[in-house]
Amino acid sequence: xxxxxxxxxxxxxxxxxxxxxxxxxxxxxxxxxxxxxxxxxxxxxxxxxxxxxxxxxxxxxxxxxxxxxxxxxxxxxxxxxxxxxxxxxxxxxxxxxxxxxxxxxxxxxxxxxxxxxxxxxxxxxxxxxxxxxxxxxxxxxxxxxxxxxxxxxxxxxxxxxxxxxxxxxxxxxxxxxxxxxxxxxxxxxxxxxxxxxxxxxxxxxxxxxxxxxxxxxxxxxxxxxxxxxxxxxxxxxxxxxxxxxxxxxxxxxxxxxxxxxxxxxxxxxxxxxxxxxxxxxxxxxxxxxxxxxxxxxxxxxxxxxxxxxxxxxxxxxxxxxxxxxxxxxxxxxxxxxxxxxxxxxxxxxxxxxxxxxxxxxxxxxxxxxxxxxxxxxxxxxxxxxxxxxxxxxxxxxxxxxxxxxxxxxxxxxxxxxxxxxxxxxxxxxxxxxxxxxxxxxxx
Numbered sequence: 001x002x003x004x005x006x007x008x009x010x011x012x013x014x015x016x017x018x019x020x021x022x023x024x025x026x027x028x029x030x031x032x033x034x035x036x037x038x039x040x041x042x043x044x045x046x047x048x049x050x051x052x053x054x055x056x057x058x059x060x061x062x063x064x065x066x067x068x069x070x071x072x073x074x075x076x077x078x079x080x081x082x083x084x085x086x087x088x089x090x091x092x093x094x095x096x097x098x099x100x101x102x103x104x105x106x107x108x109x110x111x112x113x114x115x116x117x118x119x120x121x122x123x124x125x126x127x128x129x130x131x132x133x134x135x136x137x138x139x140x141x142x143x144x145x146x147x148x149x150x151x152x153x154x155x156x157x158x159x160x161x162x163x164x165x166x167x168x169x170x171x172x173x174x175x176x177x178x179x180x181x182x183x184x185x186x187x188x189x190x191x192x193x194x195x196x197x198x199x200x201x202x203x204x205x206x207x208x209x210x211x212x213x214x215x216x217x218x219x220x221x222x223x224x225x226x227x228x229x230x231x232x233x234x235x236x237x238x239x240x241x242x243x244x245x246x247x248x249x250x251x252x253x254x255x256x257x258x259x260x261x262x263x264x265x266x267x268x269x270x271x272x273x274x275x276x277x278x279x280x281x282x283x284x285x286x287x288x289x290x291x292x293x294x295x296x297x298x299x300x301x302x303x304x305x306x307x308x309x310x311x312x313x314x315x316x317x318x319x320x321x322x323x324x325x326x327x328x329x330x331x332x333x334x335x336x337x338x339x340x341x342x343x344x345x346x347x348x349x350x351x352x353x354x355x356x357x358x359x360x361x362x363x364x365x366x367x368x369x370x371x372x373x374x375x376x377x378x379x380x381x382x383x384x385x386x387x388x389x390x391x392x393x394x395x396x397x398x399x400x401x402x403x404x405x406x407x408x409x410x411x412x413x414x415x416x417x418x419x420x421x422x423x424x425x426x427x428x429x430x431x432x433x434x435x436x437x438x439x440x441x442x443x
Contacts, residue, residue, distance in 0.1 A: 007419075014418060017418040021180055027171050031187055031190065032194065034164070035074050036074060037076070038075075039074070039161070040157075053071075062079075064400060065080070068198075078162075080172065081282060083118070083168075083169045084276065088276050090121065181410060181414055264358075267369040269320070269325050273318075274377055276320045277317045281316070313377060321373055331355040331358040334358055335350070338354065339351060339354070
């Protein structure tokens with residue numbers, strides 16, 4: 001406790017770090033307040049049916065990602081997921097389309113152009129999702145809930161929903177530029193945390209009413225802690241490849257002659273495969289008009305406990321893990337950099353053989369990491385099938401839990417870096433926090 005208080009004092013002493021943290025908290029407060037601003041023209045006292053609809057199923061996940069804004073019929077109801085979907089499309093185009101590949105190689109100017117295209121695509125997605133959300137409102141709420149109706153209400157609501165999501169995107173970019181941590185990831189995380197007390201309260205009430213007692217609730221919490229521990233190990237696990245640097249003598253100075261290591265993470269992609277896969281899994285619900293009713297193959301994707309939902313979700317997580325790892329870890333570039341700096345892996349020829357060796361090692365360690373990531377992602381389904389409350393079950397899986405673990409570790413790592421740069425002790429007494437900067441920085 002004494003060390004914790006000392007760390008807080010050290011953070012307060014560093015003006016830049018203090019300003020960044022306060023700026024981040026202020027932006028997050030604005031986001032949370034905005035999630036309670038109801039769309040003009042809707043009576044806030046008549047949203048019970050909408051809240052009931054989002055208490056279970058895939059829509060419960062969507063409501064969790066928006067921090068409750070979906071069930072509040074807020075101007076932030078569509079949340080940040082349209083921007084995530086647009087980012088997926090643009091990154092996939094960066095693999096297949098030469099124009100986007102050229103932009104990626106142009107450095108800062110290319111990155112700005114890609115961000116601009118992503119924003120335009122986000123607006124298009126918003127105007128596709130907006131009508132579905134309004135259709136769902138008309139289906140779930142009584143006619144008396146709409147103080148204003150007609151074409152004016154539809155057009156104004158579409159504009160406000162689109163503007164709300166664009167504003168959230170802007171808030172996330174401001175956190176990344178002037179705050180601490182990755183803005184988009186923090187916004188998703190704060191929405192998940194906001195739903196945790198309600199989910200825990202619902203589970204507590206269901207156990208008391210059902211006669212299960214506090215013993216079962218304690219067992220559930222202990223299992224949740226075990227899943228958290230596994231998530232932390234997944235985020236921090238690494239495999240080190242030794243690199244020997246040859247001796248070079250320039251003038252009277254000697255360079256090289258030392259051995260270093262390339263740390264390859266078991267889960268180099270971090271939480272991005274979970275976020276990307278989950279955003280795609282929301283599409284079937286949008287196709288069926290946010291409806292949990294009905295039957296058939298498409299309707300099964302509106303139930304997070306269904307076989308096909310979890311099967312497709314798990315496959316998408318594995319595929320996105322490989323895809324995202326290939327983007328952020330380039331074996332050819334790593335081999336070229338080592339060769340230019342006089343480095344080599346003992347027993348492996350420099351150049352193409354080195355890149356092939358690194359690629360084979362990455363493939364081997366990525367596969368178990370991706371499978372474990374997919375297993376954690378579908379954990380809520382198993383929790384739901386064992387009788388855990390639908391809202392609380394969501395916190396057993398990577399959709400929420402791994403995002404919380406990864407984003408918190410990444411943010412704490414940035415805070416620790418500020419402390420260590422100014423010769424203060426880090427947040428941990430021994431060792432250093434291992435974040436997953438590569439996993440979130442791409443957002």
